Amino acid sequence: MNLEERLLHGDKRACARVITIMENNQKKAFEIIRNNYHKTGNAYVIGITGPPGSGKSTLTDRLTRELLNRGKKVGIIAIDPTSPFTGGAILGDRIRMNDLSLNENVFIRSMGTRGSLGGLSKAAQGAIKVLDIYGVDYIFVETVGVGQSEIDIVKAADTVLMVMVPNLGDDIQAIKAGIMEIADIFAINKSDIDGADKTQVEIEMNLDLNQGEDYRPPVLKVSARKNEGIGSLVDEIVGHREYLEETGELKKRRKRNTKMEILNLVEEELMEIIFSKMKKESSFDAIIDNVVSRKLDPYTARDNIIKLI
Amino acid sequence: MDMPIRVLVAKPGLDGHDRGAKVIARSLRDAGMEVIYTGLRQTPEQIVAAAIQEDVDVVAMSILSGAHNHLFPKVVNLLKEQGADDILIIGGGVIPEDDIPELKKSGVKAIFTPGTSTKDVVKYIENHIKR
Numbered sequence: 001m002n003l004e005e006r007l008l009h010g011d012k013r014a015c016a017r018v019i020t021i022m023e024n025n026q027k028k029a030f031e032i033i034r035n036n037y038h039k040t041g042n043a044y045v046i047g048i049t050g051p052p053g054s055g056k057s058t059l060t061d062r063l064t065r066e067l068l069n070r071g072k073k074v075g076i077i078a079i080d081p082t083s084p085f086t087g088g089a090i091l092g093d094r095i096r097m098n099d100l101s102l103n104e105n106v107f108i109r110s111m112g113t114r115g116s117l118g119g120l121s122k123a124a125q126g127a128i129k130v131l132d133i134y135g136v137d138y139i140f141v142e143t144v145g146v147g148q149s150e151i152d153i154v155k156a157a158d159t160v161l162m163v164m165v166p167n168l169g170d171d172i173q174a175i176k177a178g179i180m181e182i183a184d185i186f187a188i189n190k191s192d193i194d195g196a197d198k199t200q201v202e203i204e205m206n207l208d209l210n211q212g213e214d215y216r217p218p219v220l221k222v223s224a225r226k227n228e229g230i231g232s233l234v235d236e237i238v239g240h241r242e243y244l245e246e247t248g249e250l251k252k253r254r255k256r257n258t259k260m261e262i263l264n265l266v267e268e269e270l271m272e273i274i275f276s277k278m279k280k281e282s283s284f285d286a287i288i289d290n291v292v293s294r295k296l297d298p299y300t301a302r303d304n305i306i307k308l309i
Numbered sequence: 310m311d312m313p314i315r316v317l318v319a320k321p322g323l324d325g326h327d328r329g330a331k332v333i334a335r336s337l338r339d340a341g342m343e344v345i346y347t348g349l350r351q352t353p354e355q356i357v358a359a360a361i362q363e364d365v366d367v368v369a370m371s372i373l374s375g376a377h378n379h380l381f382p383k384v385v386n387l388l389k390e391q392g393a394d395d396i397l398i399i400g401g402g403v404i405p406e407d408d409i410p411e412l413k414k415s416g417v418k419a420i421f422t423p424g425t426s427t428k429d430v431v432k433y434i435e436n437h438i439k440r
Contacts, residue, residue, distance in 0.1 A: 012361055012362060013391065013392070013393065015362075016361055016364035017364055019364065020315075020364040024312045083339075086338065086341045087313055087341040088313065088337065088340060088342050088343065088344070089338060089344065090334055090335070090338050090344050090346055091344065091345045091363075092345075092346045092348075094345060094346075094347050094359060094363075095346065095347060095348040098347060098348070098359075099355075101355050101362070102354055107362055108362055109362055109363065110345050110363060112313070112343050114313075
């Protein structure tokens with residue numbers, strides 16, 4: 001059997017290899033996706049995001065167990081940051097999920113961001129497709145620990161779960177724009193710590209101010225380590241999915257995401273073309289020198305470069 | 310930089326000292342590799358399952374408990390069974406000189422004992438992975 005056939009037969013090693021060649025941008029991976037893309041779209045993608053150390057990996061482990069109990073097959077993509085200096089990375093999310101490694105119905109893959117800044121890795125979208133072809137029911141995509149504005153996960157996920165912890169900041173943090181706006185469900189993890197109630201109230205009060213929206217994100221208190229509140233959280237995820245399906249929002253959401261994905265792919269390819277042209281073009285260096293020495297402004301430089309290409 | 314080397318760093322067995330494994334993980338990271346760190350008390354089965362799902366080029370194991378003669382070859386054999394014998398397997402920790410030839414015969418390609426420079430480990434990996 002070739003790689004593609006093995007992937008279609010649910011061979012874990014083949015699945016892992018296809019993700020690797022996808023990540024390394026090799027043609028073979030795109031070919032496999034092209035051949036099978038019509039079969040994808042069945043896996044439901046859940047984004048898990050939140051600050052570093054909030055318990056995303058542990059919570060992902062718990063949620064996966066709950067879905068396994070409900071007879072589902074689960075894929076996990078766990079992303080950690082790549083060094084901007086060396087290209088190396090420590091991918092440590094698996095530590096919290098070691099017991100799942102051996103489960104027949106789970107596939108876990110760690111990825112480095114490899115230069116991507118929005119909390120996802122460049123190849124995460126591709127890996128989602130590979131896992132979909134491999135045949136899982138649910139895919140968790142765990143982002144890097146995020147701050148306030150890494151929101152790329154919305155482009156990849158059907159449901160976004162925002163993991164919060166008590167005592168991270170005052171109530172102004174809850175009304176800030178950015179990451180707080182993308183959550184479909186809030187989970188306050190480590191809720192056995194003092195301050196969980198206050199965090200919950202702050203988030204709820206902020207949600208009170210949302211106007212004209214049919215859907216109000218639920219705010220749940222959980223403890224991943226103590227395995228508390230996990231069943232209800234999975235119920236909320238399933239509930240959100242049903243809401244999206246019944247209202248037609250899922251279609252809209254996927255269309256929006258597909259559009260963004262295609263635009264991103266085009267943008268990447270264009271940048272690739274531009275960079276490779278610039279490497280060959282000696283006048284590009286001259287343009288930069290002129291901007292540095294203030295003979296030229298950056299906006300005119302832009303126009304000149306576009307003309308070159 | 311396009312295709313970083315992927316290394317699984319694992320601690321098989323029951324000893325709870327992962328300082329060395331972390332130092333190695335950090336230096337491999339600084340050498341531009343993607344290190345999948347799985348932490349303490351891993352069974353050979355878990356290590357092999359992780360190595361396969363992560364599609365690593367290298368499995369690097371550290372052990373201080375004295376169970377290396379049992380656990381290292383077990384990982385080698387399980388990987389073989391899965392048809393993943395192209396993965397480079399290396400080990401480290403407090404391992405007596407006398408045990409090393411037998412471990413190498415079993416398929417652990419290199420053993421790094423205390424005092425090894427992390428640079429040597431990096432160089433060894435770069436020179437010996439199968440791509």
